[in-house]
Amino acid sequence: MKKIITLLFFSAFTLIACKDDEKTNDDPARTINVKTFDKVKVAFGDNLSQSAEGTFTFPDNLDNVKTIKMYIKDICPNKDCDEWDRYANIYAKDKATGTWYELGRFINPYWVGNEKLERGYEVDVTDFRSILSGTTELKIYTETWNAKGRTYSVEFDFEPGTPDYKYSAVVPVIQYNKSSIDGVPYGTNFDTNVFDLTKQITIPTNTEIAYFRTIISGWGHATPNDAGGRGCAEWCFRTHHILINGNPTFSHELKAIGCAQNPVNNQAPGNWKPERAGWCPGMVVPVRFNNIEKNMFGTAFNFEYDFEDWTNNNGNGNAFYAVSTFVVVKSNAPIEKPIVN
Incomplete structure (x- = not known):
């Protein structure tokens, strides 16, 4: 009986070892995890910068990769971090042009990090596979x-x-997203040479699907206030549009998204529960997707990002919208980049 037990144990051990050996780096069924920034600090002062850069190695061949997820841990033990709800984002550089592409945007929670989220903020960045x-x-x-x-x-x-x-x-269509206050001024005239919200876009002829990917968030407490004392552009609910050939084709409603239901619910003290206009402290800023009609493929058309009409009375500072819009094209045949002028 002792010999049989020993044999069974050896067989089970051999089976487990074989399965582990099969899970090599070349296993197409294995999720490849790439760690990039590791407890990197950004700050204003103490010889630190508000941004950090690094070069990292991702898989070369993405033929068998279905999705790419990015996870951001905002680390703040013992409330030793910046206590305010700060605008934040992460970029990847396009190797061909040297342009930084905004992968995702989030707003820091008050006083704490996002340790309540097992892996931090999650952002689907599959659309950027061609540069990742x-x-x-x-x-x-x-x-x-x-x-x-x-x-x-x-x-x-x-x-x-x-x-x-x-x-x-x-490719980017517009990117006015360096910071909240570097966004497009809202409710006042702005220099169109600096903030060009009108473009001409050409989609490759062999495109099978194309869409816009937009991130937008408002900042500032400018007046006149909306009902309930909601200043612009952080608190005032607005609907903006993407115009195609002058027609309002896609709507972006910047309204309540459920701040009080945020899983990062330990932001004390902090004014995190009231609804902002399309974003919340301690959450990823939503990505807005808009499919482009197939009859636009292979042609040039005009794009314009159009803000809902409102006039700042200059009574309480300025309002800004930080906005980025990318155009994504896909095909089962080799495809060129869209052209944006």
Whole structure:
């Protein structure tokens, strides 16, 4: 009986070992995890900067990658970080042009980090697969104005599977997203040479699906207030549009998204529960997707980002909208980048 038990134990051990050996780096069914920034601090003061950059190695071949997820840990033990709800985002650099592409945007919670989230903030960045391969430069930014700053760790999961389309490309249409106060001034005249919200876009002829990917968040407490003392552009609910050839084609409602239900619910003290206009402290700023009609493929059309009419009476500062819009194209045949002029 003793020999039989020993044999069974040996067989089970052998089976487990074989399965582990099969899970090699070349296993197409394995999620590839890439750790990038590791407890990097950004701050204003103490010889630190509001942003940090780094170069990291991603998989070279993404043919068998279905989705790419980015996870951002905002680390703040013992309330030793910047206590305010700060604008923050993360970028990847396009190797061909040297342009920084905004992958995702989030707002820091008051006083705490996002430790209540197992892996931190999650952002689907599959749309940027054409630049997230091989040696890639990343940048993380926070609009912090003190030396306590914020500390981050960032990692990516390259999840296995068949992509929805074999080839894709992404290019920016507009990016006024360096910080909240570098966004487009709202409710007042602005220099159109600095903030050009009108573009001409050409989608490749062999495109099978195309869409806009937009992130927008408002900042400031400018007057006149909306009902309930809601100043613009942080608190005033608005609906903005993407115009195609002059027609309001897509709507972006900047309204309540459920701040009080935020899983990062330990922001004390902090005014985190009231609804902002389309964002919340301690959450990722939502991405807005708009599909482009197929009859637009292979042609040039006019794009304009159009803000809902409102006039700032200059009674309480300025209002701003930080906005980025990308155009994404996909096909099962090799595809060129869209052209944006």
